[in-house]
Structure formats: C-alpha cells, structure tokens
Amino acid sequence: MATLSCDVAIIGAGTAGLSAERRAREAGAKTLLIDPYFAGTTCATVGCMPSKLLIAASDAARAARNAAAFGVTAPPDIDGAGVLERLRRERDRFVRSVHDTIDDIPQANRITGHAAFIGPDRLRLESGDEIATRATVIATGARPAIPGPFRPVTERRLLTNETLFDLPTLPRSVAVIGAGPLGLEMAQALAGLGVRVALFDRTRTPGGLGIPDVARDLCAVLETEMELYLGADTSAEDDGDGVRVTWNDGQSATFEALLVAAGRPPALDGLDPGRAGLRTDDSGVPVFDPGSLQCGDAPVFIAGDANAHRPLLHEASAEGAIAGENAARYPDVSAGHRTVAFAITFSRPEIALVGRRDTDELLSASCRWGGRGRARIEAQEHGAGCLFAEKDGRLAGAEICAPGAEHLGHLLAWAVERGMSAGDMLDMPFYHPTIEEGLRPALRALCRQSATARPWDRDDQDRPGSC
Structure with a gap:
C-alpha cells in the first residue's frame, strides 16, 4: 500500500471538479483529481447537450407540423433511429471536447478510482492506497433518483436521463414521472x-x-401535446410487454416505457463524510457555507x-x-462572488427563473405575450410572466414562461446583477x-408602483393587441 500526498484532492471530474482542479493548480497547489471513470461531464454525456439535441429534433418536427398555419404543407416523417443516431453522434463530439480538457491535466495529477474519507485530511482509494492532503473538494455530482413506487419496473423498461439517449429508436409511448425541468423538457x-x-x-x-397565471399558460400548451x-x-x-402506471383513485394506463425524472440527489455513497468529522443534513449532504463552500471548519469543500x-x-x-481557490489557500x-440565481427550462414555451420572487416582500407586475404583434x-400567442422589484424600483427577479424566455431571462438577470x-x-x-x-407593460407597472416613478412612466402604452 502506498501513501500519496498533495495540497488539494478533488473527488469527481465533472464540471465542478474540473473547475476546482484548474483553479487550485493555478493557485500553485499540487492537485490530485480522482474519478472512477473520467467519462466526461454530466452536461456533455447525459444532460444539457443530448437533451438539447433531442429538443432540437422535436422543434424541427413541430415546425413542420405547424407549418399549415402559414399556408405551408409539410407533414413530418420522423425516423426515430435517425433522430437518436444524430443525437449520439453530436453528443460524442461534445464528450470528446471534455476529454481533451481532461487530457490537458498532467497524468500524474489524475487517479482512476473511488475515494473515501478516513480522516479530515486523509483519503483511502479502493486499491488500498491512501492520500494525505491539506484540503479536499467534494465534486461527485448527482445521480437519478428512483423512488420506491417505480422500482418494480424492470431495468429494460425503466429510463432515466442516463439511459434515454442510448435507445436504438424512439419508443411508441412513454409515461414521464416528474414535471420538473428535466421531465418537462423530455416529455415535450x-x-x-x-x-x-x-x-x-x-x-x-x-x-x-x-x-x-404563468403556470396556467404552460399547462394549456402541454394539454394540447x-x-x-x-x-x-x-x-x-x-x-x-409494457409498464402499467396507476395514479390517484385507481386510474391506470399502459406504456411502452417509463421515464423517471424525479430528481437527482447528490452522489455521496461510499464517501463516508462522518470520518472527516463532517456534519450532514437529513439528506446526508455535508453542511456547508454557501459563500465559501467550506464544510464546517474542516479542510473540506463541496x-x-x-x-x-x-x-x-x-x-x-x-x-x-x-x-478550488479556497482549498488551495486553506485555512x-x-x-x-455569486451571480444572481438564474435557471432556464427549455420547454416550449421556455421558462426563465431569475433572482428573488418573493411575492409578499416585493413589488410585482405581470406581462403577457398573447395578442402582441410578434x-x-x-403563431405563438401564448406566454406570461411576472417581474419583481424592490420598493425603490430596482429589479429583483422574474418568472417568465414565453417564447424566447431564454433570452428575456438573460436580459433580466443582467439587469438584476x-x-x-x-x-x-x-x-x-x-x-x-x-x-x-x-x-414593457410590466416594467411600466413597476415604475408606477415604486417611489421613483417619473411622469413618462405613467403613460399607458403597449396595451396587448396593439401592433
């Protein structure tokens, strides 16, 4: 058994781990990056990129299907195997780019395997070797949750974001469990x-x-699809040959497959944070400071x-x-610095959630896109949103579900920031x-409510239905 030493050990080679390793090394620390697979980031392999590739294919089919509204007839002929073949081909390009980033890390700084704490400044690898480290960064990512009511479904019929994209072709029918961002995107x-x-x-x-009001607009669209x-x-x-789903008062239906998108809890199994003296919450996640990301007063960051x-x-x-920076500089x-909270769901219409949305503490004003010229x-007369501001008119956040919300969300996030x-x-x-x-109607309404409204803010312009 050998004992290795470093200044900063990083457990996990996903987006957070790669960022931590790079920053710690730039700060002059000797690093060791530990990962069992070095397969690539969640984003590239089973997250952002393959899901957006599937959405792009769906957008192409939807555009063809809706073309009749413009006097254009173009019914789509969908090749499920071809859709997934292109998805995997383009996904693999993104994964190769991540592998290039990993390859830029010196080989001596990479260890393939699992690691567990045996002390606040010591790790044990599955090989039996140990690592003495001044500080550790936990960046093990997350894994799909399979709640108990869905575990009776056999593996070949139960899908998650980690298996959906490797199907040989599209299923004929799917029940999707979970209407959060991932489930909503994949269902649509x-x-x-x-x-x-x-x-x-x-x-x-x-x-x-x-x-x-915003949720109702989205539900109205979903119910047509x-x-x-x-x-x-x-x-x-x-x-x-299928999966029977039962809900509420005994209603049931059968589908070819079940896609479970019921959350992705942190992947902390086998890490044994208690041996590092870390206190954990009810979910088993080490308690940490959101500013520094330090776990208690230990030389451990998450x-x-x-x-x-x-x-x-x-x-x-x-x-x-x-x-990575704090681990390198510990103690x-x-x-x-953390920028304003900002999340996008690539549903159709898209969802953008920005900053604070405390309806009881902030000024608020709604906006709608139905009836507006563009x-x-x-032919996308749907979408609603709500903007939030401090009493002095400073923007605090937004909740929008509308065509182009990914771009509207960026504008509003930049404004809040x-x-x-x-x-x-x-x-x-x-x-x-x-x-x-x-x-603009919501922005004007916020101005009218705030203490700093100017005369021109009170003009009643941009009524829905105007060009």
Missing part, C-alpha cells in the same frame, strides 16, 4: 417527435413555476451538484472555482416588433 421533446406521452407530477405546477396529470400520486409495475444548492452547469463551474478561506406573426431599476430598463431601446417589447 418526445411528444413533438410523435411519441404518445403522459406527464405525471405530485405537484400542481410544472417546471418549478410559482405564479398561477400530451396527457397531463398534476397532483397525481403515482406508482408503476411491469405489465406484459461544489456543484454534490451540494444540491444550485444544481446547474454554470453554477457548478463557479462553485468549483470558489472551492485562509473567503466567500466567493406573437401573432409567429447590475442593480438596474425598471426605469433604467425602459431607458434602453426596444426594437419593434420583438418579443422583448412584451416586458
């Missing part, structure tokens, strides 16, 4: 490609939406999906950098006819 993508889809969730609002069962208590089991704080790629990259630890032009007010945004140019114009 599959439905757009001609798959019979039923979407189930125990909550009554899909996509993490909290504003009833699939069977939608919200507030449903669901279970499933094998049924001949970043990315492993801490379940902001499980998004851009957040994992930022957290990895903060954790001189400080809070890193929405009518593109820069401390802009609703009036500041109205001072910016708005081109006509654009989706962005739909924000």
Whole structure:
C-alpha cells in the first residue's frame, strides 16, 4: 500500500471538479483529481447537450407540423433511429471536447478510482492506497433518483436521463414521472417527435413555476401535446410487454416505457463524510457555507451538484472555482462572488427563473405575450410572466414562461446583477416588433408602483393587441 500526498484532492471530474482542479493548480497547489471513470461531464454525456439535441429534433418536427398555419404543407416523417443516431453522434463530439480538457491535466495529477474519507485530511482509494492532503473538494455530482413506487419496473423498461439517449429508436409511448425541468423538457421533446406521452407530477405546477397565471399558460400548451396529470400520486409495475402506471383513485394506463425524472440527489455513497468529522443534513449532504463552500471548519469543500444548492452547469463551474481557490489557500478561506440565481427550462414555451420572487416582500407586475404583434406573426400567442422589484424600483427577479424566455431571462438577470431599476430598463431601446417589447407593460407597472416613478412612466402604452 502506498501513501500519496498533495495540497488539494478533488473527488469527481465533472464540471465542478474540473473547475476546482484548474483553479487550485493555478493557485500553485499540487492537485490530485480522482474519478472512477473520467467519462466526461454530466452536461456533455447525459444532460444539457443530448437533451438539447433531442429538443432540437422535436422543434424541427413541430415546425413542420405547424407549418399549415402559414399556408405551408409539410407533414413530418420522423425516423426515430435517425433522430437518436444524430443525437449520439453530436453528443460524442461534445464528450470528446471534455476529454481533451481532461487530457490537458498532467497524468500524474489524475487517479482512476473511488475515494473515501478516513480522516479530515486523509483519503483511502479502493486499491488500498491512501492520500494525505491539506484540503479536499467534494465534486461527485448527482445521480437519478428512483423512488420506491417505480422500482418494480424492470431495468429494460425503466429510463432515466442516463439511459434515454442510448435507445436504438424512439419508443411508441412513454409515461414521464416528474414535471420538473428535466421531465418537462423530455416529455415535450418526445411528444413533438410523435411519441404518445403522459406527464405525471405530485405537484400542481410544472417546471418549478410559482405564479398561477404563468403556470396556467404552460399547462394549456402541454394539454394540447400530451396527457397531463398534476397532483397525481403515482406508482408503476411491469405489465406484459409494457409498464402499467396507476395514479390517484385507481386510474391506470399502459406504456411502452417509463421515464423517471424525479430528481437527482447528490452522489455521496461510499464517501463516508462522518470520518472527516463532517456534519450532514437529513439528506446526508455535508453542511456547508454557501459563500465559501467550506464544510464546517474542516479542510473540506463541496461544489456543484454534490451540494444540491444550485444544481446547474454554470453554477457548478463557479462553485468549483470558489472551492478550488479556497482549498488551495486553506485555512485562509473567503466567500466567493455569486451571480444572481438564474435557471432556464427549455420547454416550449421556455421558462426563465431569475433572482428573488418573493411575492409578499416585493413589488410585482405581470406581462403577457398573447395578442402582441410578434406573437401573432409567429403563431405563438401564448406566454406570461411576472417581474419583481424592490420598493425603490430596482429589479429583483422574474418568472417568465414565453417564447424566447431564454433570452428575456438573460436580459433580466443582467439587469438584476447590475442593480438596474425598471426605469433604467425602459431607458434602453426596444426594437419593434420583438418579443422583448412584451416586458414593457410590466416594467411600466413597476415604475408606477415604486417611489421613483417619473411622469413618462405613467403613460399607458403597449396595451396587448396593439401592433
């Protein structure tokens, strides 16, 4: 048995781990990056990129199907095997790019295997070798959850984001469990490609939406594309060549496959954080400071999906950098800069959640896209949103579900990050006819409510239905 030594050990070679290793090494630390597979990031392999490739194929089919509204006849002929073949081909390009990044790390700094704590500054590898380290970054990512009511389904019929993209062809029918971002995206993508889809969730609002008017607009669209069962208590089991899903008062239906998107809890099995003296919460996640990402006062930091704080790629990259820097400088630890919270779901229409959305503490104003010029032009007369501001008019957050919400969300996130007010945004140019114009009624309403409203803010412009 050998004992290796380093300044900073990083457990996990995903987005957060790669970011932490790079930042620690740039800070002058000797690093060891430990991963059992070095397969690539979740984003490239089973997350952001393959899911968007499936959505892109669905968008192409949906555009062809909806072309009749414009006097164009183009019924789509969907080749399920061809869709997934292209998806995997392009996905593998993204994965190779990640592998190139990993290959840039010196071979001596990489260890293939699993690691577990045997002390606050010591790890044991499955080979029996040990690592003495000044500090450790936990960046083990997350794995799909399979709740008990769905475990009776056999593996070949039970899908997750880690298996869906490797199917030889599209299934004829799928029940999707979970209407969060992942389940919602995949349910709509599959439905757009001609798959019979039923979407189930125990909550009554899909996509993490909290504003009833915004959620209603999305649900109205979903109900035209699939069977939608919200507030449903669901279970499933094998049924001949398919899966029988049962919900609520004994209703049931059979599908070819079951896609479980019921969350991705941190992958901390076998890490044994208690032996490092780390206190954990009820979910087994080490208690940590969100600013510095330090676990208690131990020389241990946790970043990315492993801490379940902001499980998004851009957040994992930022957290990895903060954790790597603090691990290299330990015990001189400080809070890193965190940008405004910002999440996008690539549903159709898209969802953008920005910053604070505390309806009881903030000013709020709604906006709608139905009836607006650009929405009518593109036959996408749906979408709603709500903007939030401090009492002085400074923008605080937004919840939007509308065509182009990924771009609207960026504009609003940048405005919140820069401390802009609703009036500041109205001072910016708005081109006509654009989706962005739909924000102006809400911005004007926030100005009228705030203590800093100017006379021109009170003009009643941009009424829905105007060109």
